[in-house]
Amino acid sequence: MASGAAPTARSMAGYGLLALPLAFGGLPLYVHAPDFYAADLGLPLAALGLTLAGLRLLDAGLDPLAGWLSDRWPRARLAWVVLGAAALALGVLALFLPPAGARLTWFAAAMALASLGHSLVSVNLLTLGGAWRPEAGLRARISAMREAFGLAGLVLAVVLPAALAPWIGRGPALAVMAGLLAVLLMFAVPVFARWYRRTRPAAEAMAAPAPIAWDRLRPFYLAVLPVLLSAALPAALILMLVRDLLGLPDLAGLFLLTYFLAALPGTLAAGWLAARWGAVPVWIAALILSMAAFAFCLRLGPGEGTEFLAICLLTGFCFGADLVLPPAILFARIEAAGARHAAARAFALLGFLTKAALALAGALALPLLQLAGFRPAQPNSPEALRLLLILYAALPLALRGLAVVLLFVNHRRGRI
Known part of the structure; x- marks a missing residue:
């Protein structure tokens, strides 16, 4: 069909x-x-x-x-x-x-x-x-x-x-x-x-x-990689944030469930909006909205479970766009590059980058926390907890800002 x-x-x-x-x-x-x-x-x-x-x-x-x-x-x-x-x-x-x-x-x-x-x-x-x-x-x-x-x-x-x-x-x-x-x-x-x-x-x-025109697909991969890493860092650190910064370990399951449930309407909204306005502009808007949530997260302190629940709702909703729109954008680039014969390899590279981002997030965040003296499930200094919050929210905020710039510039130039 x-x-x-x-x-x-x-x-x-x-x-x-x-x-x-x-x-x-x-x-x-x-x-x-x-x-x-x-x-x-x-x-x-x-x-x-x-x-x-x-x-x-x-x-x-x-x-x-x-x-x-x-x-x-x-x-x-x-x-x-x-x-x-x-x-x-x-x-x-x-x-x-x-x-x-x-x-x-x-x-x-x-x-x-x-x-x-x-x-x-x-x-x-x-x-x-x-x-x-x-x-x-x-x-x-x-x-x-x-x-x-x-x-x-x-x-x-x-x-x-x-x-x-x-x-x-x-x-x-x-x-x-x-x-x-x-x-x-x-x-x-x-x-x-x-x-x-x-x-x-x-x-x-x-x-x-057959040979793939990777240069035609490279702008997409360069833009999606910071998004993947910005999602992998909170995934690796959320249990530590909830337990060691917020002091609410019993609510970790609720926060995770809220995040994933919020992503369900987010996927449907992203698909509907992309059909009307285009996948790239909708994804840029979703990234900017999620950046606002990460900026608000930088103000979190002990016991602020209600505020973090609202952050989970907003970032989970935006996560729906992160799931839906990159595959749709990638196949559009595959067709533009005349590379339908290599579609599975192109999507396989997207899967590889997703798993590489998860590995890189752990390899980057955990050693840095250890150097700062952070100890899971034990009392920690304000400096160590601040670094945890920076890795959880500030670094993803910067990475998503980079992705927005790359998407905007390359979309205007017809490369994404």
């Missing part, structure tokens, strides 16, 4: 539904599994940390591999999705049903399998969504539908373990979560396959790998 009537909500849901289990399965990989193996299974922190570092490097390289495979055999995109879904389900199930011995090896193997599956599904889901319709407004609406399902899956992944753990224990709760992921994928993949067979979104028309 490359032209003609606008796709129906049912058709877009058939495409976007797969994002729900994809996001639902992503949270255990990055949040639950490391802490579960350390706290519940007693793996040594040093060995687990080294293993995680290797896995993060592997994970960052899997997106480009998935992009190359998908571009090399474009008619097998559906097969790659099915294979990736199976690997994701098996990997997460294995993670939370560990054997009695060799648990570090088991952890590494299960994480690698699940990460490969996640990359295969996510890269192809983004690529096919961009290739479905050429109209920029429709592409933004399609992206909004996908990200709304993804956020629903993320909210479910936040709520479910917390709700079940008091009743059955954390280990069984995570095992139930892994089983539910398999069930969700068993339902979502056939729905996605039915959508794929009905629409055939130009995937088979994409040629085999």
